[in-house]
Structure formats: structure tokens, C-alpha cells
Amino acid sequence: MNDEQALVRQIVQGNVRAYQTLVERYQRLVLHMIRRIVQQPADVEDVCQDVFMKVYQQLPTYQFEAKLSTWIATIAYRTGINYVKKHHRESFHHSFDQLDDTDILSQLPNPEDVVQQDDWHAFLHRQIDRLPIHYRTVLTLYHLEELSYEEIGQITSMPEGTVKNYLFRARRLLKNALEAHQTREKNYE
Template sequence: MIDEKELLPRILHGDLKAFEVLVKQYQGLVFHVVNRIINTKEDKEDICQEVFMKVHQHLHRFEYKSKLSTWIARIAYVTAINYCKKYSSDNIVAHPADIENYSFTEENPGKLLDKKDVTEYINRLIAQMPEQYRTVLTLFHLNEFSYQEIAEITGMPEGTVKSYLFRGRKLLKEKLSVYLKNELS
């Protein structure tokens, strides 16, 4: 773990090695956030680079009011969402308002995988979810952000974060129960 209060001044004074340390520390987080919003590999790579350019460019604005990871995740989230809005509606998955009309892959999960592939199946289900559910589930369960931090990152009210997390889990539970029934049959 890096000491942010020591590292950030070095970056602000032009230390590229210090910035490289920051990138290595947070590249996984940035990729997770971007990966759950953007569909194409090339776009994911471009957006991740853009995120770190923005981090470097705006680092002087970071005021330690939140964790650095929260601030960077917020930049990643906003950059990915703005990219989707600007370039293509094909890059972003359905909005949660459409959830009643939303369908997952109709493939038989039992035929798709064996027990070793449950994680892959769960990731596939998450990838098919509306963007807001995907993002909230990822930030909470994979990146271990709190409700408040997710609210800061996404700009959603904390109650909305909790609601999306609840609904996303419910959808996963429904689809996993089908898988488990087929697996146990």
C-alpha cells in the first residue's frame, strides 16, 4: 500500500516514477470500473488511459476529503459513462428502468458450465445486467467500497445505491437458482 500523502506531492512536483507507482496501485480498480460499463476491449484500454491522464491532470484538486481510491474510481466511472453517451449507445447496457423487460441469456446454464465455471457464469450474468446494477455490484463486492463511497463515485444518492444493489443481487439470485436446480438435477 502506498502512502498517498507522501506520493501525491512528489507527483505534483513532476516525479514520473511516483505517478507510475500510483498507476500500478490503482490500475486494477480503474479497469474493474471501466470494464463493467464499456463493452469493447479497445475502448476499455483507451478509457483506462484517459482516466489516468485525467488523474494526473487534476491531481492538484484532490483534497483528501475522500479516499484517493474513491476519487480515482469516480473519475473512471464518469469518464466511461461520458464516453458511452458521446460515442455510442451500443457501448452501454440497458438502463435499470427497463429491468422488467430485461432478459438474460436464455442458454441452459447446466449445459454451459460445470462446477468449476460458476464464477465465470456469475461474471457473465453480471456483464448482461444494466450498467448501474453492474457498477454498484462491482464496486461493492469486488472493490469493497461502502455505500457512501459508491454514492460519491457514481453521483447517485446512497438510497439509490442500496436499491440497485438489492435489485442486482435479487436478479443474480434468481438466475443462480435456475443454475443450481439444473446442477443438482
């Protein structure tokens, strides 16, 4: 029995302190995902808390078929998506309807952003926040959490091909946005 399995068994037997260890171990993963999906900083912590409450309730059904991190990320993804559907229905549909690159390209970057932002780091993160939810999630899981295409597919229930495609399109959009920002900066100088 490995460390993770032992931890899960302790939690299922009612050891709440063991659960605190699990929360500390996976809170960054959940936070990164929820931050990218939910976006409103004021709501992020509440949604993260909901995720860990669900993880605790569903832990007795966890059969070690997938890695624990993947299983927790799946719950985080579903909770985040449900939250956006429930509280920001408009922006959710907006996000999904805009999967055509030409539409996104016309909005990325926003001309106001280019004028406002001098710092390209901040500019880039604003552009990421403007991407559709699936693009943002895939980018976060691949680059920040360093998960494989297969794991991202398991979490989001998307085929691997779709994951690769979203990743490629998201990065190309961001690269174009960065180029536009750089051009603007050069002209300004």
C-alpha cells in the same frame, strides 16, 4: 503529512516516477470499474489510460477532501460512462431504460446462455455483463473493492438509498438467474 499526500505533492511538483507509483497502486481499482462499464476487452486498456491521463491533469486540483481512491474512482466512473455514451449510445440507453426489474428478469438469464454454459462461474459473469451499467458498477465497487455505500454514493453521485436498492435488486436478479441455471442443470442430468 501521510504517504498519499506526500505522493500527490511529489507528482504535482513534476515527479513522473512518483506518478508511476500511483498508477501501479490504483490500476486494479480502475481496471475493475472500466472492465464492468466498458465491457469490450479491446477498449478497456485505452479507457484505463485515458482515466490516468485525466487523473494526472486534474491532480493539482485535488484537495484531499475525499480519499484518493474514491477521487480516482469518480474520474474512472465518469470516463467510463462518457465512453459508453459516445461509442455505444444504443447499448447505453438500453442499459438505462431497463431499470424495471420485470424487464430485466425476462432477459436474465438468456435461454441460450443456459444451454451453452456448463460452468456456473462463467454463466454468472455473463449474467453480470447483461445487467444495466449502474447495477454492474455498484456490484463491483461493493463486492470486489469492498467500498461502503457512502463511498459508492460519492463515486456515482447516487444517494445511499439508491445504491442499496440497486445492490439488492442486482443480487436478487443474479440469484434468480443462478437458480434457473441450477434447475436446468438438474433437468439435464
